[in-house]
Amino acid sequence: MKFLKAAFFLLALPVVLVLLWWVSTMVNPTFFVPSPGELVGTFFDTWFGERFTNDLLPSLGRLSLGIIGSVVVGVGLGLLIGSFRPLRQLLEPLLEFFRAIPPPVLLPLLMIVMGVNWRMQVFVIIFGSLWPVLLNTVEGVRATDEVQRDTARSYGLGRMARLRYLILPAAAPQILTGVRQSLSIALILMVISELFYTSSGLGFTIVQFQRNFAIPEMWSGILLLGLIGLALAVLFRYVERYILRWYHGLREVQRES
Amino acid sequence: MSPETTTPVLLVEGLRKIYPAPTPQAEAVEAIRDLTFSIPQGQLVCIVGPSGAGKTTLLKCIAGLLPATAGRLELEGKAITGPPKTMAVVFQEYGRSLYPWMSVQANVELPLKAAGLSKTERRERSTDALEAVGLSDAADQYPWQLSGGMQQRVAIARAVAYRPQILLMDEPFAAVDAQTRADLEDLVRKIWKELGVTVLFVTHDIDESVYLGQRVIVLSNRPTVVQDDVTIDLPDERDQLSTRSDPRFVELRHHIYGEIQRAKGNRGGDEQAASA
Numbered sequence: 001m002k003f004l005k006a007a008f009f010l011l012a013l014p015v016v017l018v019l020l021w022w023v024s025t026m027v028n029p030t031f032f033v034p035s036p037g038e039l040v041g042t043f044f045d046t047w048f049g050e051r052f053t054n055d056l057l058p059s060l061g062r063l064s065l066g067i068i069g070s071v072v073v074g075v076g077l078g079l080l081i082g083s084f085r086p087l088r089q090l091l092e093p094l095l096e097f098f099r100a101i102p103p104p105v106l107l108p109l110l111m112i113v114m115g116v117n118w119r120m121q122v123f124v125i126i127f128g129s130l131w132p133v134l135l136n137t138v139e140g141v142r143a144t145d146e147v148q149r150d151t152a153r154s155y156g157l158g159r160m161a162r163l164r165y166l167i168l169p170a171a172a173p174q175i176l177t178g179v180r181q182s183l184s185i186a187l188i189l190m191v192i193s194e195l196f197y198t199s200s201g202l203g204f205t206i207v208q209f210q211r212n213f214a215i216p217e218m219w220s221g222i223l224l225l226g227l228i229g230l231a232l233a234v235l236f237r238y239v240e241r242y243i244l245r246w247y248h249g250l251r252e253v254q255r256e257s
Numbered sequence: 258m259s260p261e262t263t264t265p266v267l268l269v270e271g272l273r274k275i276y277p278a279p280t281p282q283a284e285a286v287e288a289i290r291d292l293t294f295s296i297p298q299g300q301l302v303c304i305v306g307p308s309g310a311g312k313t314t315l316l317k318c319i320a321g322l323l324p325a326t327a328g329r330l331e332l333e334g335k336a337i338t339g340p341p342k343t344m345a346v347v348f349q350e351y352g353r354s355l356y357p358w359m360s361v362q363a364n365v366e367l368p369l370k371a372a373g374l375s376k377t378e379r380r381e382r383s384t385d386a387l388e389a390v391g392l393s394d395a396a397d398q399y400p401w402q403l404s405g406g407m408q409q410r411v412a413i414a415r416a417v418a419y420r421p422q423i424l425l426m427d428e429p430f431a432a433v434d435a436q437t438r439a440d441l442e443d444l445v446r447k448i449w450k451e452l453g454v455t456v457l458f459v460t461h462d463i464d465e466s467v468y469l470g471q472r473v474i475v476l477s478n479r480p481t482v483v484q485d486d487v488t489i490d491l492p493d494e495r496d497q498l499s500t501r502s503d504p505r506f507v508e509l510r511h512h513i514y515g516e517i518q519r520a521k522g523n524r525g526g527d528e529q530a531a532s533a
Contacts, residue, residue, distance in 0.1 A: 147353035153339075154320050154346040155368035155419065165367055169358040246358040250401045 034216040066125025078137020103128030121193040129182035136178030140171025265295035272328035290480035303466035306476030345416035355400040362396040386418035406437030
């Protein structure tokens with residue numbers, strides 16, 4: 001019963017919207033919008049053939065590298081900057097400036113400097129999605145509880161032990177908030193980095209379809225990007241639930257009292 | 258108990274602590290003016306004082322967490338410059354002192370891990386310590402799943418497993434209910450006897466200090482000096498009911514209460530109060 005209720009709330013609106021869409025394409029067929037059935041057929045034909053290995057996998061590969069890179073660099077730099085007060089004070093204005101630069105405007109510059117290749121595309125993704133992770137990590141490290149710190153010091157925990165057992169877990173809720181924001185930025189930048197002067201990838205393919213008036217195929221690309229975004233969000237939720245199981249439990253206890 | 262005959266494990270001499278003004282407009286705060294006392298090996302000493310007497314400041318200085326402004330702090334003859342290896346601290350805020358991302362057992366074992374003990378030795382010590390505080394069943398739980406009193410027991414188990422020479426406790430039972438508090442007091446006495454460890458127990462509760470201690474050091478109001486140093490000549494076996502109704506207990510309690518009342522009026526060096 002509970003399961004049915006959950007399934008209802010999950011699916012009710014999507015089902016209604018698809019039905020509306022279906023009815024409207026039946027009543028009023030237009031060249032620019034395929035029917036749901038047509039789109040599903042096109043979706044499988046378009047993406048589960050050659051394009052799967054030529055476009056989809058390379059895009060996903062660059063996206064993964066970009067996300068991993070931004071998390072590693074963001075957390076690493078964030079721990080460093082957050083741990084040293086003078087460093088933080090020195091770098092904070094600069095970081096705010098870098099964060100304020102819209103990453104797509106770096107593309108023209110990077111094309112000249114690095115050329116158009118997967119390294120440049122990954123770099124753009126990292127540069128754009130790094131900031132939420134970095135700034136949240138700095139904030140998380142800075143906000144580590146004083147008694148927790150005193151405890152670590154009084155029991156003689158060394159720098160590495162403190163990092164591993166105190167600072168990183170204490171900052172984890174903040175860090176993961178940053179990662180969540182980074183994921184959507186990374187997906188956007190993956191597409192944008194594929195729009196210019198490339199010959200493969202999802203962004204490239206979608207623009208290609210649009211230029212050739214392959215409208216259903218273009219729609220199927222948009223659908224695919226939506227599904228990738230959704231998959232990332234779901235995956236993130238599982239990872240977050242696992243890493244922060246203590247945090248959610250603690251919060252629940254605090255809410256009850 | 259005559260501290261002079263045995264070598265002190267802890268020596269505090271002329272301790273002074275001034276918190277510098279946080280802003281140019283604000284005034285510096287003289288938390289401790291001049292504290293001198295020493296504690297011999299194996300003694301259980303309570304420190305009481307009116308609220309705001311700098312008890313926590315004193316404890317943090319001894320723990321090597323705060324630098325003293327002036328004076329000498331020595332543990333086993335060596336100056337305290339940072340947190341000493343042979344010292345364990347039980348903080349008042351158990352909820353913040355235990356790490357919520359670790360199980361109870363992992364919390365108890367963390368200092369041992371940092372000290373480089375093997376896994377089997379860590380497990381052995383943590384299991385023993387949790388048993389000593391009556392929490393064997395809670396080893397795999399998270400601290401926040403336990404009641405406040407149980408959490409403070411975990412913090413005590415962590416200190417016990419660390420096997421310190423000296424145990425500092427900063428108002429550890431201020432935030433637990435009365436019944437739990439009585440149990441925890443007896444636990445501290447039991448652990449002190451079994452381990453032969455030196456205990457420095459800071460509290461604002463006069464009854465608690467007399468019930469627990471072999472000796473009670475009374476601090477004055479801020480800026481703090483030693484107001485009185487009382488030897489608690491009660492029998493070694495203490496019991497929540499009979500000890501607390503012992504005429505001598507009542508007498509000592511009255512004496513210390515009077516000293517604290519006097520301390521509230523006595524501001525260290527009298528009229529030359531904090532004008533730093």
